[in-house]
Amino acid sequence: MSSPTPTRNPAPPSAAPTTATTASAGYRLSTRGVLRSEWHKLWTLRSTWIALTAGVALVLAVGITMGATYDGDDAEIDTIVFTLFGTQLSQICLAVLGILVTAGEYSTGMIRASLTAVPTRLSVLWSKAGIFTAVAFAVSLVTNVVTFLAAQIWLAGSDKELTLTDDGVLAALTTSAASLTLLSLIALGLGALLRSVPGAIGAFVGGVIILPEIAAMLPLDAIDTAVRYFPAQAASSLGSVARVENTIAPGTALLTLALWAAVIIAASSVLLKRRDV
Amino acid sequence: MADSIEDMIRAYGLTKHYGGKPGKKAVDDLGFEVLPGTVTGFLGPNGAGKSTTMRMLLGLDAPTRGRATIGGREYAGHPAPLHEVGALLEARSVHPGRSAFHHLMALAHTHSIPRSRVEAVLGLAGISEVARKRVKGFSLGMGQRLGIAAALLGDPATVILDEPVNGLDPEGVLWVRNLLKSLAAEGRTVLVSSHLMSEMALTADHLIIIGRGRLLADTTVERFVRESGTGTVKVVTPEAGRLAELLAAPAVHITGDTPGVLDVRGTDAEHIGRTAAAHGIPLYELTPQNASLEQAFMDLTRDSVEYVASTGAPQPEGAAA
Numbered sequence: 001m002s003s004p005t006p007t008r009n010p011a012p013p014s015a016a017p018t019t020a021t022t023a024s025a026g027y028r029l030s031t032r033g034v035l036r037s038e039w040h041k042l043w044t045l046r047s048t049w050i051a052l053t054a055g056v057a058l059v060l061a062v063g064i065t066m067g068a069t070y071d072g073d074d075a076e077i078d079t080i081v082f083t084l085f086g087t088q089l090s091q092i093c094l095a096v097l098g099i100l101v102t103a104g105e106y107s108t109g110m111i112r113a114s115l116t117a118v119p120t121r122l123s124v125l126w127s128k129a130g131i132f133t134a135v136a137f138a139v140s141l142v143t144n145v146v147t148f149l150a151a152q153i154w155l156a157g158s159d160k161e162l163t164l165t166d167d168g169v170l171a172a173l174t175t176s177a178a179s180l181t182l183l184s185l186i187a188l189g190l191g192a193l194l195r196s197v198p199g200a201i202g203a204f205v206g207g208v209i210i211l212p213e214i215a216a217m218l219p220l221d222a223i224d225t226a227v228r229y230f231p232a233q234a235a236s237s238l239g240s241v242a243r244v245e246n247t248i249a250p251g252t253a254l255l256t257l258a259l260w261a262a263v264i265i266a267a268s269s270v271l272l273k274r275r276d277v
Numbered sequence: 278m279a280d281s282i283e284d285m286i287r288a289y290g291l292t293k294h295y296g297g298k299p300g301k302k303a304v305d306d307l308g309f310e311v312l313p314g315t316v317t318g319f320l321g322p323n324g325a326g327k328s329t330t331m332r333m334l335l336g337l338d339a340p341t342r343g344r345a346t347i348g349g350r351e352y353a354g355h356p357a358p359l360h361e362v363g364a365l366l367e368a369r370s371v372h373p374g375r376s377a378f379h380h381l382m383a384l385a386h387t388h389s390i391p392r393s394r395v396e397a398v399l400g401l402a403g404i405s406e407v408a409r410k411r412v413k414g415f416s417l418g419m420g421q422r423l424g425i426a427a428a429l430l431g432d433p434a435t436v437i438l439d440e441p442v443n444g445l446d447p448e449g450v451l452w453v454r455n456l457l458k459s460l461a462a463e464g465r466t467v468l469v470s471s472h473l474m475s476e477m478a479l480t481a482d483h484l485i486i487i488g489r490g491r492l493l494a495d496t497t498v499e500r501f502v503r504e505s506g507t508g509t510v511k512v513v514t515p516e517a518g519r520l521a522e523l524l525a526a527p528a529v530h531i532t533g534d535t536p537g538v539l540d541v542r543g544t545d546a547e548h549i550g551r552t553a554a555a556h557g558i559p560l561y562e563l564t565p566q567n568a569s570l571e572q573a574f575m576d577l578t579r580d581s582v583e584y585v586a587s588t589g590a591p592q593p594e595g596a597a598a
């Protein structure tokens with residue numbers, strides 16, 4: 001690297017007093033401050049921009065492709081599910097981002113600086129969760145609406161023509177964003193729980209996405225019913241205008257997802273308080 | 278600082294077991310005080326428990342037993358922790374993908390510390406020019422300077438630094454030495470760990486020495502130096518008695534257990550050599566005992582050294598390296 005060495009001009013301590021001569025007495029740890037800190041942390045890493053850009057681009061690109069190439073073959077598929085097919089892929093981007101927000105601090109050692117600044121600890125995790133939820137939901141919702149409108153440019157005149165004000169459309173676009181966000185929040189919680197980026201990605205893909213699919217194949221009705229309340233299966237009832245078969249009701253699904261996220265965040269909160277850093 | 282005595286660090290019976298196995302104690306019933314206005318050196322061989330103790334002071338590791346307070350409270354109990362204590366930890370504590378400026382700004386936000394203070398500590402640490410670069414590309418020394426900048430961010434009353442000169446060039450070492458002294462002169466409490474007794478002798482006023490997690494010595498540098506025999510010059514001459522008389526002065530102390538050998542304290546080899554030459558006294562040996570401070574430290578910690586090199590010949594007693 002050709003960067004200038006820092007030793008060229010080390011400030012002599014005598015010339016630069018170490019004291020902040022003004023108002024250092026006003027320094028105070030606050031929840032607001034921790035929120036600002038987490039907001040700042042989120043946007044000052046390239047990985048955030050890459051994950052969000054990739055997530056948005058995938059949904060848009062897949063949505064436009066689906067719209068532009070529609071020839072009436074998939075008439076039985078719900079229009080919003082059809083248009084937002086890319087969310088299957090952006091789900092991974094957002095989940096990885098959630099994991100990076102928490103587990104990324106452990107893999108880099110940043111967590112030691114964070115918890116030295118905020119030794120009460122919990123507000124760090126909760127601020128991360130709050131800011132991530134807000135950002136992920138806002139980005140997903142805007143992406144969904146834009147993708148829907150873009151796809152409709154081609155779908156107008158077909159049997160998949162819909163407008164935003166049609167019954168259930170806005171609700172489907174919104175619950176799709178909520179389901180993406182809550183599943184990613186579960187990933188964020190797994191990151192805090194497992195403190196390892198690859199570990200949490202493995203747990204999310206294996207435990208949340210794949211395992212329940214396998215369990216559902218078992219020929220037992222009880223398991224079949226229980227699996228519907230698993231995160232990914234609950235999420236599959238969301239983001240559709242028509243009621244999806246073999247799933248719980250959308251309202252129940254939202255509540256179920258929120259509960260899963262709350263339980264995992266609560267578990268990681270308890271461990272965050274108890275474990276050494 | 279008027280309330281300076283409030284800012285002291287206190288450890289009471291600090292104990293830490295790792296892995297739930299009580300046999301192995303990283304820190305074992307450690308008690309000490311660190312006073313404001315002085316630089317306190319925290320010394321011990323590898324694995325002695327210095328870093329573990331520092332992490333317990335900051336609440337990052339929970340003690341198995343015992344308690345540590347800073348300014349009369351546990352670290353986490355302060356309303357503005359970064360204003361109370363600034364710390365440089367041994368392990369890297371920064372996201373390599375973030376720039377130095379954004380790293381400090383993120384920490385600053387938690388305490389509503391203004392951007393101007395971030396710029397000030399970047400300047401103080403001499404890394405303003407690279408502040409916008411990602412930490413990934415930093416050398417060991419630049420990373421260390423960023424860590425020190427972060428420690429000073431909150432204008433803390435207490436500064437805890439784990440091996441701050443690790444990876445610094447000679448200029449950087451001098452910078453840290455002066456920085457620590459000026460922080461103490463401002464009335465702050467300064468606790469700094471090191472392996473190097475010779476470095477601490479130049480920087481610290483007080484010493485806390487541990488080995489295998491236990492307190493071995495809690496003393497002043499002056500006393501340690503005095504008791505270790507550092508600063509003496511060994512003189513071998515057939516006219517020991519006459520030379521001793523010629524060198525006699527209020528500040529000069531001369532001891533000699535062996536005939537023909539003098540241990541002179543309070544003056545230097547040059548003065549002894551000139552005095553001897555001026556009076557025609559032959560000298561067979563004139564050796565400043567430089568290594569003895571490090572030697573005294575090793576003697577003190579010998580029984581508690583965990584990781585000794587098993588190969589290699591035994592060291593000759595007391596010889597200058």
Ligand SMILES: Nc1ncnc2c1ncn2[C@@H]1O[C@H](COP(=O)(O)OP(=O)(O)OP(=O)(O)O)[C@@H](O)[C@H]1O
Nearest residue numbers: 295296303321322323324325326327328329330472
């Ligand atoms: N997280 C941990 N888990 C298990 N053992 C640990 C952990 N941290 C430290 N130890 C052990 O505790 C002991 C003290 O380690 P510590 O890092 O505090 O020593 P130190 O005095 O800082 O050593 P050094 O001079 O090498 O930095 C060592 O035996 C170490 O192996």
Ligand SMILES: [Mg+2]
Nearest residue numbers: 327328329367
């Ligand atoms: Mg250490």
